[in-house]
Amino acid sequence: MPSEVLPLIIKALIVIGAVMTMAGYAVLMERKIAGWIQGRPGPNRTQIPILGSIPVIGTFLTRLGVFQPAADGLKFLFKEDALPGHVNKFYYVLAPMIAFVPAMATMTVLPFGQYTGADGVTVPIVLANLDIGILFILAVSSLGVYGIILGGWAANSKYPFLGGIRASAQMISYELAMALSILPVFMWFGGTLNLHAVVQGQYQVWTIFAQPVSALIFLVALFAETNRLPFDMPESETDLVAGYNTEYGAFKFGLFFVAEYTHIIIGSGVFVALFLGGWTLPFVPIPDGIAGAIISIGIFLAKVFALVFFFMWIRWTLPRFRYDQVMNLGWKKLLPLAIANLVVYAIIIALIENLG
């Protein structure tokens, strides 16, 4: 038994480390992109002693802000972890964990590469290859909102409370459209809910070209689910101070922060797997063995980062929707559109299957 569990634990730790690092660097990426879009250089001062003083490379890395996430992380770690007197202490401490754990848990079923062994069998590189992968992701990722609601409520302060309420309403509204928008995708690939099968099915044509409306609805819902602008209702810096995490500081805030960026990365990963062909490139076969595994992971990560860039690009382009506009868009536009989309594709798929 331990001999079976140990490699899994090591694999899980590697993936967790990679995703945490990516979340840290996504923060840097966000700050850099914000800077560039606003005509600023972005973070470019942080240096670590030996690495930063290498003549050309060190200067380049410093200008790029590569050491900034380490400084940010250390700051979160060493700041005084203040516990405000007016909060509900148990839930206040619990909330960041509840926000963080689902964000991390969703990545267990997200395949991010493939490995073809000597026997010619292609297996996905994933922590747990569930047949109901996408259901698991939808279910667990929406648990993350409990952390936000709980944090907003436990902070016992009006702005976090409003942020929490907005988060819950928004999450419920967009969850429906999100789930309905990806149903046609799985119908398209013969009714499987396994992400690996969906990626394999996109070898010739990416789903985004076959089902653009599904992709659009899913993308918009993804923005809402990850609380990104233009849907960052729970945070709303301009009207709710900092929303649900107003009363949080130090490492607890750091957990919320990392959870948010992990959500973005995982969400981008799901979008890439469902609509952008996952780790495949059209008409380019992936070689067998370890090389193929590394190439497929590289392709997947490149696509994910392109999408994360798109998230940030949108953030610094669009202003936030008003709360009622968010509700309008979710219930009156996206949900009917998603249902219509589902019906149309159900008919199309039925016709193809019966006529073809």
Add this chain to the structure above:
Amino acid sequence: MATKVLERKPLSLAERSYLPQIVGGLKITMRNMLKPPVTLEYPDERPEIPVGYRGVPTLVRDPNGREKCVSCQLCEFVCPPKAIRITPGEIPEDAETAHVEKAPKEFEINMLRCIYCGLCQEVCPEEAIFLQDIYSVTGYTREEFAFKKEKLYELGGTLPDKHFKWDKKKAAEEHGNPHH
């Protein structure tokens, strides 16, 4: 004036979907992103000071190293916030520039009062006080902000002189024409 009534057209489907507008916005931000930053990395890069900038008032010497101020106290008189305090002094008889007769014994500009109006520079008959290009004044105590004579000369340095008024006067005196 005739009023022109403009027809307000209903939004088209594309406009109502908001997507073309988003694409337009994305194009603008992408163009901005590819431009070089407009910021100045301040302590490393300094702004270019325009000609005629009114910075910190300073005292200057002429190219021969003579302090130009003759402590006439016009600047002290004209100074709107009363930032300047001059204690006049005499130049000793045996000095080379004894014919100038007066020089400030103490010259103090309180930079906490100074409003950088430049009236002292305007009023100075000896062209001895100039608002130059120093724009950043810092200090830890109030006393540090009361710039003393040494500090003012250190900041001012030497400026070129067009007239050499006192050298001409001395030469005229030596040629027997004390009134030019």
